[in-house]
Amino acid sequence: MMKGKKEAMGQRGAARDCRILYAVVIGVTMGIFWAYLRPHGFFRPATPSTLVVDRVGGATSKLDGAVLGLEAKVAMLEREIKRLENENKELSVFKIKNDVLQQEATAAKKQLEALSPSVKIGPPGTVKSIRTNPKVQPDDSVNPKLSALLKKIAVNGELIVGISNNNVQEMVKIWFESIQRAGVTNYLIVALDDEIAKFCTDHDVPVYRRDATIAKVQADTGDNHAISGSKFHLLREFLVLGYSVLLSDVDIVYLQNPFKYLHRDCDVESMSDGFDNITAYGYDDVMDEPSMGWARYAHTMRIWVFNSGLFYIRPTVPSIELLDRVTAKLAKEKAWDQAVFNEELFNPSHPGYDGLHASRRVLDFYQFMNSKVLFKILRKEANFADYKPVTIHVNYHPDKHARMLAIVEYYVKGNKDALKHFPDGSEW
Numbered sequence: 001m002m003k004g005k006k007e008a009m010g011q012r013g014a015a016r017d018c019r020i021l022y023a024v025v026i027g028v029t030m031g032i033f034w035a036y037l038r039p040h041g042f043f044r045p046a047t048p049s050t051l052v053v054d055r056v057g058g059a060t061s062k063l064d065g066a067v068l069g070l071e072a073k074v075a076m077l078e079r080e081i082k083r084l085e086n087e088n089k090e091l092s093v094f095k096i097k098n099d100v101l102q103q104e105a106t107a108a109k110k111q112l113e114a115l116s117p118s119v120k121i122g123p124p125g126t127v128k129s130i131r132t133n134p135k136v137q138p139d140d141s142v143n144p145k146l147s148a149l150l151k152k153i154a155v156n157g158e159l160i161v162g163i164s165n166n167n168v169q170e171m172v173k174i175w176f177e178s179i180q181r182a183g184v185t186n187y188l189i190v191a192l193d194d195e196i197a198k199f200c201t202d203h204d205v206p207v208y209r210r211d212a213t214i215a216k217v218q219a220d221t222g223d224n225h226a227i228s229g230s231k232f233h234l235l236r237e238f239l240v241l242g243y244s245v246l247l248s249d250v251d252i253v254y255l256q257n258p259f260k261y262l263h264r265d266c267d268v269e270s271m272s273d274g275f276d277n278i279t280a281y282g283y284d285d286v287m288d289e290p291s292m293g294w295a296r297y298a299h300t301m302r303i304w305v306f307n308s309g310l311f312y313i314r315p316t317v318p319s320i321e322l323l324d325r326v327t328a329k330l331a332k333e334k335a336w337d338q339a340v341f342n343e344e345l346f347n348p349s350h351p352g353y354d355g356l357h358a359s360r361r362v363l364d365f366y367q368f369m370n371s372k373v374l375f376k377i378l379r380k381e382a383n384f385a386d387y388k389p390v391t392i393h394v395n396y397h398p399d400k401h402a403r404m405l406a407i408v409e410y411y412v413k414g415n416k417d418a419l420k421h422f423p424d425g426s427e428w
């Protein structure tokens, strides 16, 4: 009797907690929307009288407006963080929302510092430039249908997007099942044919049907690369609608919620093809040319490429320009989209070329892992059994489906032998 009563009360309490959480989530979402729809806050200098004053006042008026807007935004974000901190801290959704707010507040503060006309350069070590560019104003008119869909799916203004046709149906299934298992609801398949669209709908997977507009030159590079090329074009609308996208190939297994591990401080945050600290994060590769005598050593900067199969891209001007540049280049010449993506991200301005200068972050290669790290290194290490990556991309091996299945066997079903019989690399 007593026990039953207690449980019933517990349930009522839980229902009330739920309602409070809902109210907070709605409040926070509206706050964020307000900040982006009205970045100048209540101080918008749009009335005629202010404009007259501004003209008399000189050229700093626009800057002042931006500063005031940012101050309002910082204050708003800080209020929301305080409010959230007082709420239920256990829920992982809340943890991510809190991370997002903290990161946005940090970015807004840095933008404010950089914009502020009264800024003085402090002592060495205190000077920090901006890498978190402001988000664009969302424009729903570019695709009202997609906009309506994303309003339903996205969480904290972000989502995973996978692009697929029916040729890779088996992998798509492992992909979305792993995402669901990781507790992620904000994901979407862009379906390039009706068969895969139906397959997703049948499995309750959010789907957006879209024709692939493959440029003629790309059409001859083989199916996989053709999809890869068109994804930069498809992605543009998501960014113009104001969303951050974790773009994901479908040969990736999710083992944890990736949104817990993002920094959200750069235009592009990407997994690496590198397999240790130096190859993933960059190093000085010294070339030796003995005939040069005293100057025999030539220093070069090297980094293993960003893997364009899994990257988080924020809706900023440099991000959209990046997508446009890659799309334009792939439409003109037969090229590997990942190579073009990296060239545009890394090449500096030089004669005849304006570099992009987007901000970039390499994700931890042990968290966002490639299959070389897993099969060549990690599975042989003693403490490997206790470690769980966030995602594993089977990018280094052509037997993708078999290795994806084995990864699920190992990490989800606990079969400790599941990875053993695969060779390190592929056998020719």
Ligand SMILES: *[C@@H]1O[C@H](CO)[C@@H](O)[C@H](O)[C@H]1NC(C)=O
Residues within 6 Å of the ligand: 277
């Ligand atoms: C690699 O980098 C991480 C993070 O910076 C560091 O903790 C680790 O010790 C480094 N590993 C090696 C082998 O240098």
